[in-house]
Amino acid sequence: MGYFLKRLGLALLVALVVSVISFGALRISGDIATAIAGEGASSEDIEFTRKQHGLDRPLPIQYLDWLSHALQGDLGTSLYFRVPVAELIGDRLPISLALGCLALIFAVSLAVPLGVVAALKPNSIVDRLALWLAVVGQAMPTFWFALLMIVVFGAWLRWLPISGNESWKNFIMPAIALGYYATPAIMRLTRAGMIEVLGLDYIRTARAMGLRSGTVLFKHALRNAVIPVVSLTAVQFGFMLGGSIVIESIFSLHGAGHLAWISISRSDLPVVQGVVLVLALIYILLTLLADLLNAWLDPRLRIE
Amino acid sequence: MLVSKLKFIAFGSVAMLAAGLAPGPQAFAGKGDDTLTYAVQLELESLDAYFNTSRPGLILSRSIWDQLLYRDPKTGAYLPALAESFTWVDAVTIDMTLRRGIAFHNGEAFDADDVVYTLNWVSDPANKVKNQRNVNWIKNVEKTGDFSVRIHLKDPFPAALEFLAGPLPIYPNEYYAKVGPDGMSRMPIGTGPYKVEKADPTTGTVVMVRNENYFPASPRGKPKIGRLVHKTITDKDTIVAELISGGIDWAWKISPDQVANIGALPHLSVIGGETMRIAYLGMDAAGRSGDGPLKDARVRQAIAHAINRQSIVDNLMSEGSRVVHAVCFPSQFGCTDDVTKYGYDPAKARALLAEAGYPKGISLTLDAYRNRDLAEAMLADLAAVGIKTSLNYTKYAATRDKVRAGKSQMYFMTWGSYSVHDVSAITSHFFKLSDDDTAKDTQVSAWLEEGDTSPTPSVRLSAYAKALKRIAEQAYWLPLWSYSYFYAFSKDLDFVPSADEIPRFYSSRWK
Numbered sequence: 044m045g046y047f048l049k050r051l052g053l054a055l056l057v058a059l060v061v062s063v064i065s066f067g068a069l070r071i072s073g074d075i076a077t078a079i080a081g082e083g084a085s086s087e088d089i090e091f092t093r094k095q096h097g098l099d100r101p102l103p104i105q106y107l108d109w110l111s112h113a114l115q116g117d118l119g120t121s122l123y124f125r126v127p128v129a130e131l132i133g134d135r136l137p138i139s140l141a142l143g144c145l146a147l148i149f150a151v152s153l154a155v156p157l158g159v160v161a162a163l164k165p166n167s168i169v170d171r172l173a174l175w176l177a178v179v180g181q182a183m184p185t186f187w188f189a190l191l192m193i194v195v196f197g198a199w200l201r202w203l204p205i206s207g208n209e210s211w212k213n214f215i216m217p218a219i220a221l222g223y224y225a226t227p228a229i230m231r232l233t234r235a236g237m238i239e240v241l242g243l244d245y246i247r248t249a250r251a252m253g254l255r256s257g258t259v260l261f262k263h264a265l266r267n268a269v270i271p272v273v274s275l276t277a278v279q280f281g282f283m284l285g286g287s288i289v290i291e292s293i294f295s296l297h298g299a300g301h302l303a304w305i306s307i308s309r310s311d312l313p314v315v316q317g318v319v320l321v322l323a324l325i326y327i328l329l330t331l332l333a334d335l336l337n338a339w340l341d342p343r344l345r346i347e
Numbered sequence: 348m349l350v351s352k353l354k355f356i357a358f359g360s361v362a363m364l365a366a367g368l369a370p371g372p373q374a375f376a377g378k379g380d381d382t383l384t385y386a387v388q389l390e391l392e393s394l395d396a397y398f399n400t401s402r403p404g405l406i407l408s409r410s411i412w413d414q415l416l417y418r419d420p421k422t423g424a425y426l427p428a429l430a431e432s433f434t435w436v437d438a439v440t441i442d443m444t445l446r447r448g449i450a451f452h453n454g455e456a457f458d459a460d461d462v463v464y465t466l467n468w469v470s471d472p473a474n475k476v477k478n479q480r481n482v483n484w485i486k487n488v489e490k491t492g493d494f495s496v497r498i499h500l501k502d503p504f505p506a507a508l509e510f511l512a513g514p515l516p517i518y519p520n521e522y523y524a525k526v527g528p529d530g531m532s533r534m535p536i537g538t539g540p541y542k543v544e545k546a547d548p549t550t551g552t553v554v555m556v557r558n559e560n561y562f563p564a565s566p567r568g569k570p571k572i573g574r575l576v577h578k579t580i581t582d583k584d585t586i587v588a589e590l591i592s593g594g595i596d597w598a599w600k601i602s603p604d605q606v607a608n609i610g611a612l613p614h615l616s617v618i619g620g621e622t623m624r625i626a627y628l629g630m631d632a633a634g635r636s637g638d639g640p641l642k643d644a645r646v647r648q649a650i651a652h653a654i655n656r657q658s659i660v661d662n663l664m665s666e667g668s669r670v671v672h673a674v675c676f677p678s679q680f681g682c683t684d685d686v687t688k689y690g691y692d693p694a695k696a697r698a699l700l701a702e703a704g705y706p707k708g709i710s711l712t713l714d715a716y717r718n719r720d721l722a723e724a725m726l727a728d729l730a731a732v733g734i735k736t737s738l739n740y741t742k743y744a745a746t747r748d749k750v751r752a753g754k755s756q757m758y759f760m761t762w763g764s765y766s767v768h769d770v771s772a773i774t775s776h777f778f779k780l781s782d783d784d785t786a787k788d789t790q791v792s793a794w795l796e797e798g799d800t801s802p803t804p805s806v807r808l809s810a811y812a813k814a815l816k817r818i819a820e821q822a823y824w825l826p827l828w829s830y831s832y833f834y835a836f837s838k839d840l841d842f843v844p845s846a847d848e849i850p851r852f853y854s855s856r857w858k
């Protein structure tokens with residue numbers, strides 16, 4: 044319980060810092076009163092808007108006001124779409140989350156088995172093949188891979204839809220493109236972890252006691268080897284949520300990443316602020332969950 | 348920026364590959380299920396036409412709503428649409444008789460109350476419609492009968508008919524009073540040739556079906572295609588891929604580099620068409636950005652002579668683009684080409700600079716937000732005569748705001764006149780002493796005011812001509828070129844582009 048409270052307190056502290064940074068950074072980057080007043084507004088209009096929205100008050104007061112609204116789920120109104128930011132993010136976030144989850148599932152289901160197989164026979168052809176796959180995944184730009192898939196599976200074979208998010212089929216290519224990039228890191232960590240664990244005494248003991256190799260591998264070795272992989276996977280998922288902008292743009296998935304990107308280009312500051320905050324909170328939550336999961340997998344962490 | 352360049356190269360290669368490998372045309376969905384799917388790049392900010400400044404919103408609005416009048420794109424004549432007839436009572440009053448028997452998509456009957464409510468509501472500044480310029484000439488509208496209205500103008504505004512035929516759709520008063528702009532955006536209701544079946548702001552997709560009860564007297568004619576799907580695809584390369592795969596039936600603004608490959612595909616047609624959008628090089632003649640060399644007309648004229656516009660048009664623009672000399676699109680009312688023309692003459696440019704006291708050249712900054720390749724071509728031409736120019740390439744809003752704040756020395760921008768065929772939509776917009784006016788020439792402004800408010804066409808033409816000549820003579824702006832777009836669409840589709848940048852899908856048909 045102590046470990047949990049400590050981690051939770053740390054996460055809340057980080058969330059608070061993130062909120063201060065996202066609030067401050069965006070206030071510094073542009074005059075929000077000019078953006079709200081809109082195209083063609085006179086200086087008087089802008090000043091009126093500044094007073095009307097309380098933007099003439101000291102920044103700390105504005106921050107506390109914004110934070111109290113944010114805690115109640117009110118993230119302001121989009122200057123471009125003219126709808127509440129929370130509603131806008133609520134519409135778009137499920138798309139990014141679905142994409143991130145599918146990409147992660149693809150990455151883990153490819154990387155972990157590959158890592159295990161590679162670890163079983165280090166420096167064999169299987170290991171080299173897995174390494175080659177990892178190098179290709181890391182070296183190839185995501186957008187290039189995405190375009191290749193579009194050409195082959197969308198334009199040429201016409202098996203999969205190219206753009207939009209109308210059905211689950213629309214997510215196949217984006218998830219593979221996004222997930223493949225995360226595969227090498229997970230695969231290499233799994234491989235390294237497995238090689239290390241498989242060389243430990245308790246594995247040798249387990250084998251000497253006549254346990255089946257499957258049991259040794261999956262019940263005893265993998266559970267310990269995947270501890271760092273869990274943390275990495277949580278981090279990768281965070282990166283996927285934030286970093287899916289290019290993929291969302293290429294496949295015309297109207298998710299939160301894409302929303303943030305177009306909002307930056309339109310100076311729609313409330314939306315940018317809202318998306319940054321929500322994605323940061325998800326990232327913090329994921330890290331917290333990874334810590335707790337690690338503690339469950341490895342009780343020694345709880346004592347520390 | 349690097350990523351987008353790499354993407355461009357990457358996609359160019361793979362598109363060529365795809366064009367070569369693409370199998371023969373399959374049974375494409377478009378004609379097969381009578382659904383025309385077209386793609387646009389920009390997301391809709393709102394489906395309410397009065398709260399949307401983007402081109403896709405304008406395109407969509409022409410399918411969903413009708414206006415009181417309709418401007419025939421071929422003849423330029425104002426034809427009756429929701430209004431059966433109209434009369435100018437005097438310079439500030441228009442009487443309109445409305446058509447009977449028309450219903451909105453929700454069944455609400457169209458009558459004078461709808462016109463009165465719509466135009467009074469949108470012209471009330473408190474309601475903050477996005478394009479105030481489209482409505483701020485309306486004083487008020489009164490009902491003179493169940494099917495007749497009187498429109499009062501604040502001042503004489505001869506271009507009123509152009510606006511009534513363009514960006515002023517008529518809304519159902521009861522529905523709009525109930526749902527407001529937000530509700531109208533969620534479910535647009537009009538009298539137009541297509542009614543919205545489903546609008547999904549998350550995907551930027553709007554599905555429309557043919558309005559089977561569309562009034563037969565409409566100058567737009569009965570729509571021929573059963574369903575329209577408006578799809579937002581923000582990545583232009585993905586749009587091309589969708590065209591190749593048959594996922595969409597129509598797209599525009601195709602890159603000239605991809606035209607040959609796309610045109611070679613058996614199921615697609617590619618055609619070019621000039622638009623009303625012109626590019627211009629604005630210069631800080633009033634010296635708001637500081638006491639710089641651009642205050643001297645000879646320096647501005649030197650710049651005009653230094654840039655080889657024809658070469659840029661010939662080598663870098665799409666087919667159909669042309670060099671323009673006046674600050675307007677040639678077909679707009681009041682536009683004249685009889686102005687000072689600056690031919691490409693580097694020697695004369697150098698001589699003018701020397702005459703202005705800058706024999707060793709000058710240093711300037713150019714602000715731009717689009718067509719980086721064209722901006723860089725101009726920079727090279729300027730450098731050749733001794734005008735060292737650094738490029739400040741940012742987003743549109745940042746460039747615009749910098750110009751308005753009087754902080755830009757020189758800016759490369761474009762203007763599409765909101766498809767309004769009148770000089771008041773461009774020249775008057777930029778040269779009547781507003782924040783957008785970087786010349787601040789009171790004489791030009793006075794001439795434009797005369798042109799904007801005189802009810803006599805000959806007086807208007809004369810006043811506009813004087814203003815345009817003076818602008819050209821002083822080189823306040825260097826008008827650059829018109830834009831031409833390439834349209835790519837299914838070979839099954841009979842589509843005719845028009846210069847006002849509004850694809851008329853209601854007039855298109857399957858072959």
